[in-house]
Amino acid sequence: MDRGRWGFLSHLFSISDTLMSRSNLRRRGGFTLVELLVVIAIIGVLIALLLPAVQQAREAARRTQCLNNLKQVGLSLHNFHDTYGYLPPSRIKYEYLGWTALLLPFMEQTPLYDTLDLKEPYRNQPTASQQTGIAALVCPSRHSVSDQTTAVETINVDQGAVFDYASCDGDTADQSIFRYGNAKGMLIIAEVDSQLNYKSRTKLASVTDGLTNTIAIGEKHIRLQNKLNEVAGSDGPILSGWAYTTMRAAGPGAPLAKGPNYAIPTVEELIFGSYHPGVVNFVLGDASVRPIATTIDTTNLGYLANRNDGNVIDADF
Numbered sequence: 569m570d571r572g573r574w575g576f577l578s579h580l581f582s583i584s585d586t587l588m589s590r591s592n593l594r595r596r597g598g599f600t601l602v603e604l605l606v607v608i609a610i611i612g613v614l615i616a617l618l619l620p621a622v623q624q625a626r627e628a629a630r631r632t633q634c635l636n637n638l639k640q641v642g643l644s645l646h647n648f649h650d651t652y653g654y655l656p657p658s659r660i661k662y663e664y665l666g667w668t669a670l671l672l673p674f675m676e677q678t679p680l681y682d683t684l685d686l687k688e689p690y691r692n693q694p695t696a697s698q699q700t701g702i703a704a705l706v707c708p709s710r711h712s713v714s715d716q717t718t719a720v721e722t723i724n725v726d727q728g729a730v731f732d733y734a735s736c737d738g739d740t741a742d743q744s745i746f747r748y749g750n751a752k753g754m755l756i757i758a759e760v761d762s763q764l765n766y767k768s769r770t771k772l773a774s775v776t777d778g779l780t781n782t783i784a785i786g787e788k789h790i791r792l793q794n795k796l797n798e799v800a801g802s803d804g805p806i807l808s809g810w811a812y813t814t815m816r817a818a819g820p821g822a823p824l825a826k827g828p829n830y831a832i833p834t835v836e837e838l839i840f841g842s843y844h845p846g847v848v849n850f851v852l853g854d855a856s857v858r859p860i861a862t863t864i865d866t867t868n869l870g871y872l873a874n875r876n877d878g879n880v881i882d883a884d885f
Contacts, residue, residue: 569615570666573790575637576578578741581598585715596866597601601827604830611620617738620621625646627709627801627844627845629857630707630708630709630844631709631849632842632848633707633708634707634708634842634844634849635708635731635849635857635858636784636857636858637703637704637705637733638733638786638849638850638851638857639851639857640675640704640758641671641675641705641733641785641851642784642785642851642854642855642856642857643674643855644671644675645784645785645813645851646737646772646855648670648674649771649772649781651674652768654768654769654770654771655754655755655768655771655772655774656670656671656755656768657670657755657756657757657758657760657766657768657770658735658737658753658755658757658809658814659757659767659809659810659811659814659815660686660758660760660764660766660809660813661757661760661809662766662809662810662811663689663690663691663809663810664686664688664689664690664764664809665684665686665807665808665809666807666808666809666814667735667755667809667814667845668702668705668731668807668814669684669686669807669809670680670686672684672702672775673745673753675702675704677702680697680700680702680874682698683697684697684807684825685839686764686766687763687764687765688803688808690728690807690808690809693807697807698727699716699727699728699729699731699804700727700729700806701714701715701729701730702729702731702782702806702864705731705732705733705745705806706730706731706732707732707787707842707843707849708873709734709843709844710732710790710795710842710843711730711731711732711795711851712811713728713729715729715730716728716729716796717730717796717797717803717804717805718797726839727805728804728805728806728807728808729805729806730796730803730804730805730806732787732788732790733785733786733787733788734787734813734814734815734816734840735753735754735755735784735787735814735815735816736753736754736755736783736784736785736786736815736817736818736840736873737751737753737755737756737814737815737816737818738751738752738753738756738789738817738819738873738874738875739752739753739817739818739822739870739871739873739874739877739881740752740817740818740819740820740821740822740870741817741819741821741822741834741835741838742837744859746811746815746817746838747815748856752836752874752875752876752877753783753817753873753874753875754770754774754775754782754783754784754853754875755770755784755785755815756769756770757769761815763788770875772853773855774875774876775875775876776801776875776876776878776880777871777874777875777876777877777879777880778853779852779853779854780852780853780854780856781852781853781871781872781880781881782852782853782872782873782874782875783818783850783851783852783853783867783872784850784851784852784853785850785851786805786816786818786840786841786848786849786850786851787840787841787842787844787848787849788816788841789816789824789825789830789836789837789840789841789842790803790828790830790841791829791830791831791836791838792828792829793829802881807880811836812837815838816838816839816840817835817838817839817873818839818840818869818872818873819866819867819869819871819874820866820867820870821835821837821866822835822838822866822869822870823839823862823869823871824839824840824841824843824848824860824861824862824864825839825840825841825848825862826862827841827845827862828841828843828845838863841862846861846862846863847859847861847862848860848862853875860872860885864885868881868885874885
């Protein structure tokens with residue numbers, strides 16, 4: 569607490585002590601009406617002064633939990649790579665499952681993973697599985713684990729549990745690149761054969777700009793008015809592989825959202841953003857986590873989003 573605020577509180581306590589001393593000199597009849605009103609006013613001022621500090625402390629705790637969640641996601645990416653020799657794709661195929669489903673065994677969610685069929689569309693997965701929330705994929709500043717989408721795409725008949733993190737598809741929101749195999753992010757869509765067997769397009773070795781300089785996954789922008797609304801293209805089911813649900817871009821033309829109500833026509837569903845004041849949390853390719861200021865230069869942001877453009881920026885980005 570700053571010195572000025574502490575001095576003001578000390579003055580209030582001094583006034584309160586004086587009133588208490590005076591009341592003790594009178595007969596044992598309690599406070600006078602004036603003294604009671606003054607004490608009530610002092611209590612009100614104290615609450616008004618302390619409440620913002622309490623709220624800030626709570627938000628700091630939520631932001632730390634969000635970073636811890638992303639750390640767990642980053643470690644699960646490396647465990648997945650150690651097991652299979654490649655990174656999980658951002659999604660298997662349109663209408664099928666996304667990277668969140670593929671990481672479940674590495675996030676202590678094997679029982680949930682075992683209920684899924686990777687060769688079936690999301691809409692064919694068990695309803696109970698669709699609606700199962702995962703605490704490690706939810707930012708406490710935005711959602712609770714029990715939150716479900718309140719509106720669903722016409723291709724899907726069930727609601728789904730929501731989540732707050734998206735893979736970084738690359739440095740552009742250009743629709744001819746975003747959602748396609750030529751994207752430059754760490755996690756991009758898979759190659760799929762006629763038997764619906766998927767093959768990842770990226771490995772850790774594909775990240776030639778360095779794992780410490782490349783974004784893997786971050787908080788996705790969800791406008792406040794679109795919260796829990798999948799049809800709006802922002803807040804979709806946790807296991808699905810729909811592009812606007814599971815993937816985001818970052819760079820020129822795709823800046824970090826400045827807040828929950830940030831709107832940019834045509835790309836607001838494709839960018840990263842958070843409900844934390846001034847920052848968006850990310851996990852990088854080496855599984856380290858850090859908040860990035862929403863004011864970051866978009867050119868530098870694009871360098872971070874591209875795995876192999878040869879542009880490495882200073883660690884103090």
